[in-house]
Amino acid sequence: MPEWAPRNLPESGEPDAPYTFLGASQPGGAPLPSPSSSPGPAGGTPPGGRPFEPFERPGPAARPPGPAHAAAGQGRRRFRPPQRFGGVLLGPLAGAVGLVLLTGLGAYALTSTGDECSGDEALSIGVAAAPEIAPAVIRAARRFNDARHEVAGKCARADVRSADPAAVATLLSGKGVSGITEKPDVWIPDSSLWTSLVAGSGRDGAAPGFTPLGGMASTPIVLAMPSALALQLRNLGAPAQPSWKDLLAAAGTAANAEQEPGGARRSAIPPRLIRLQVPDPDRTATGMGVLVLADALVGGDPRGQALFTGAVRTFREGIVPSVNAEFAVLGQEAGDRYPVALAPEQAVYSYNAKRPGELAAAVYPAEGTVFLDHPVTVLARDPAKLNAGRLLGRELSSVTTREDVRRLGFRSPDGAAQAGFTEKTGLSARPPKALPAPDADRVKRITQRWAQLSLSIRMLSIIDVSGSMDRRIAPGASRLQSTIRTAQNGLSLLPDDSELGQWVFSTRLQGGQDWRELVSVGPLNERLGSATRRQLVLSAFAQIRVKENGGTGLYETTIAAFDHMKRTYKPEYVNSILLWTDGKNQDREGPSLDETLKHIRRAYDSERPVQINMFGLGGGVDVDELRRIARLTNGDAYVAETPGQVQALFLKALSQRVCEPDC
Structure with a gap:
């Protein structure tokens, strides 16, 4: 049984019928604890003894010792009230x-x-x-x-x-x-x-x-945070019921990649202020409910798949085993972000009833939420x-x-x-809006997408540095600059257990070879000398320049990348290639399109799948040609004409997953 769940209920109508604890509004404070309970969610015991059991009423005050009391009890049979254990009467009346x-x-x-x-x-x-x-x-x-x-x-x-x-x-x-x-x-x-x-x-x-x-x-799924943090957000101008979109943006999702006309929408909640804690969706209904919530929020949006992927990336950073584990770190500052919990409202009530050092506040987002029924x-x-x-x-x-x-x-x-649901106890008596319950097929699809998206990524990123990548795609931004900015944003989405490598390509970039490795494929948190691989990739982005008069060695690079990722395949990862280009193949000495398709078709192995996704930038791209290559591996090709499209399509590509043999 979770430690935050009350252990039992009292008998109504009993002589010592317990009352309901009203948290901070309880006259005289909470009842005095008895010494026999287990610690609360935070692993510690509040001042004064064990965590408060909300259905246990304290026993009568002990009589002071002394001869008068001892004498009063002599010569007559004393009444012994039934004993109470954990709020349940034991003894003759409780038989x-x-x-x-x-x-x-x-x-x-x-x-x-x-x-x-x-x-x-x-x-x-x-x-x-x-x-x-x-x-x-x-x-x-x-x-x-x-x-x-x-x-x-x-x-x-x-x-x-x-x-x-x-x-x-x-x-x-x-x-x-x-x-x-x-x-x-x-x-x-x-x-x-x-x-x-x-x-x-x-x-x-x-x-x-x-x-x-x-x-x-x-009980609805709410955002549980320390009451002081909730007050801080209100002082910053955040509404009492902020939107899920703003909360996800504050938690570091890829919301910055979905720019609206006229620029990104401003929020009163500072970006990357909080770190969402989410109970494991494979083990808890709360975690599954969070996925259902994310799916409902992006429903009908043409960018829905990309937005869901961004949300999953945010959730994945804060997966914890249980609701109990969420409250164990509630209010503890983690670097520059504060852990907050996506949790059942009832868990907030139980946590506060145990008299923690600081009460938790339940935040009810404006769009509504999922209820556990x-x-x-x-x-x-x-x-x-x-x-x-x-x-x-x-x-x-x-x-x-x-x-x-x-x-x-x-x-x-x-x-x-x-009656205990009041502002003083961090709860609202008014229920939030309930989002529609999904049917069985939708639940199955959502959990399958989670299973695919939550797999760690092993990806080789390849950027075209041919001369045409220096052309403007927007005022003040070349094709190469837009690509690098998107890649940098994408890198921030990847957790440390992801593996990444970085290549660039043109024609004859390294001797007679069309491609060059900048950073080898490996764990982002792995140290290579004095820096981690993540730091080296960021440094490589800053040094990438176009090759003047360089052509596009597309086919040779694609074959080399595919063979490399297949040769080094790791089954515990989604193994993929992300290739960025602004043109057609221009290496006449390299393989042809037919030779490239034949090679990949012959080498593709459904037991060791490597997925290719390709990005075309600008108007000179033959998307059909790129798509013929990518779809041999269950990948796809995308064409972007503006920086905003580049970022949105990147997220869409990131949401692609190989799901053979059973999607």
Whole structure:
């Protein structure tokens, strides 16, 4: 169970019924901690003891020792109130339910004193619930069990266990086993994105189908940042609800490559001020939701593929294992940028309830966001278990359960929040706009694109330095200058684990050879002498000059580059070539177009794919010729006439991926 998820819920109506912590607005501050809890997300314990459990009320003050109290207790039987552990009553009054947290998967066993609904007399359904919602599910299951519903001549009961949605999805989709070996009858993950992934897997052994019963709780994905940073942005003039575009630009995405007419749009948020922390999309619904969000924001834009690629590059820089890991570094300055978290709103509530040194503030972007809906899904095909699952679904959608989920920091499915959602606690009672939920096919496409785009890049960049590259493509900018500026911007997008090399080409550039290597292909963070490869590539860009009267040795250079990248192929990377040119082949002593096509067609290996993408600059380019070469490798060719087009097309090329044999 994540450390930021509350462990359990109190019994309503009990003599010491806990109250809801209202954060900074709580009169008298938060309750005093007891000494038995685990540390909070940041790995430390707030002043005064353990992190605050939002559903645990402090016990009565201890009596001062002394003879008077000792004498008062003699000669009569003293009443011992039931003991409380983690907010749940233990003892005679709590005999109706025992909640046992096991190791490993965090399974819960629910039993009732004197309960005859067991063994052959019972119709048991197994329920797997996401850890953060499990406390509310457990309470609902207890009420369901106490009701003694009769289904197919047997009493129905639910047994709940806390289970990682990713592990359950792996099992149900037929991909294998990841810690969970038994399929549940009812599944309550944190998001319908998981059920969509399973439904769209198409694998043998996948779950045959679902019976959806609706969501039991909701929580939007927000941007969580220290309250002081949120105040700083407001003082800089940023709106209370900034746009996702401005937030991504501030995090260092390639938004500067998409210039609008009249120049780049200004934002009140300084560029590269923040570093986005994103939970791993392969393991968390929050991470998947962030990808869905990015896809929705660029939908309908002709530059959509390039913009999505830029967003993925930004996200990839800040991937962390879990939501818990995001809050571990919240507020810690990392170089010149501040880590902020794309996280569920409920996680912000739980973090603040533990009384950190500085509260987190939830920022709700203007365009809206993706909600985690915690769907109740019946997997059982047996009619009796299906009916029992539907009966449990009624309890999970009851008024009492909705009160429970709100006390955990969730919103009910209609978006209603508890009274603790105030500006003082960094939260808003008003729900943000919900973006449309994607269907199963769209979720599958988005996750496939993530799988391709998140692969590390191994790329050879080749720039034409023939004499015609000195021509102007815009006032004050030659073709070569525009190319180098775009390459520099592209280099900033590549993480350190990328591999890059840089060549230039013309005709007879190095003896009789049309191309020359400036920097060898290798990891950007690798040190070569006193500098890293990234620094050497930047230095090489600054020294590139055109070769006066030089021609365009296109074919010989393309063949040499393709053979080099195939010979040094690395399967853990996307291996590609990015070639920039402003003209046709002019090396009459080199290979012809037909010879070039024949060589690449014969050498291309789908088991060791090397992709070629080509850029044509200006009006003298035969794009059909370039495209015939590139498409033999599942690449493409693009032609740009302005600096803005050069940058936009570069991002589009960067989004191209080899996805053989299964796209």
